[in-house]
Amino acid sequence: MHLSMIVVTDIFGGFAISEYDKIEWGSKEDKAHFRELTSKIGTVIMGRKTYESIGFPLKDRLNIVLTSKNYKNSENLIFLNESPIQVIRFLEKNKINEAAVIGGKSVFKQFFPYIDKIYITIEPITLENAEKLSFPYQQFKLISTNILNEKGTILLEYSKLQ
Ligand SMILES: NC(=O)c1ccc[n+]([C@@H]2O[C@H](COP(=O)([O-])OP(=O)(O)OC[C@H]3O[C@@H](n4cnc5c(N)ncnc54)[C@H](OP(=O)(O)O)[C@@H]3O)[C@@H](O)[C@H]2O)c1
Numbered sequence: 001m002h003l004s005m006i007v008v009t010d011i012f013g014g015f016a017i018s019e020y021d022k023i024e025w026g027s028k029e030d031k032a033h034f035r036e037l038t039s040k041i042g043t044v045i046m047g048r049k050t051y052e053s054i055g056f057p058l059k060d061r062l063n064i065v066l067t068s069k070n071y072k073n074s075e076n077l078i079f080l081n082e083s084p085i086q087v088i089r090f091l092e093k094n095k096i097n098e099a100a101v102i103g104g105k106s107v108f109k110q111f112f113p114y115i116d117k118i119y120i121t122i123e124p125i126t127l128e129n130a131e132k133l134s135f136p137y138q139q140f141k142l143i144s145t146n147i148l149n150e151k152g153t154i155l156l157e158y159s160k161l162q
Pocket residue numbers: 006007008009014015016017018019020021022023046047048049050051053066067068069080081082083084102103104105106107108110
């Protein structure tokens with residue numbers, strides 16, 4: 001199973017300004033990158049709060065939403081109350097060998113040991129009182145850097161060291 005983590009932050013690692021942040025501070029170039037990459041990967045895994053912040057299942061992708069609540073599954077939307085290992089087993093049983101972990105903080109933390117790729121977009125802004133993310137990035141090596149627009153939005157791609 002290949003699991004990628006996809007995240008966007010401000011220049012100080014701030015990644016959300018409220019419990020249900022719609023990430024309106026993110027650039028359109030990052031949104032295009034997110035749409036393209038997650039569509040290529042095909043399956044996204046997220047927490048219930050992130051799902052509610054987005055407000056709908058991402059189209060053309062299988063959406064796995066973690067929650068302890070009872071919601072009704074639909075065509076491309078599956079609610080699971082499982083640990084990361086159980087989620088991975090569920091996907092493998094369904095012949096899915098690649099997925100993108102798209103947040104929020106609690107889901108990033110649980111899945112971090114199983115992540116082999118990280119895509120971080122850094123927006124050249126500072127968010128007031130933002131929730132921050134920190135991870136042992138030294139377990140990863142930088143593969144590529146891309147400047148996404150003239151404002152200076154940067155996309156960093158990391159791979160886990162063997
Ligand atoms: N900047 C970024 O790239 C980025 C990306 C994603 C999200 N965000 C932001 O992050 C914020 C949300 O993050 P968050 O950490 O507060 O919430 P979250 O991770 O999106 O959702 C937390 C909820 O997910 C459910 N959950 C998590 N792990 C579970 C498991 N193993 N089994 C069952 N349920 C599980 C629980 O839902 P129940 O309470 O229903 O049981 C929990 O309350 C939002 O503001 C969002 O916009 C930012």
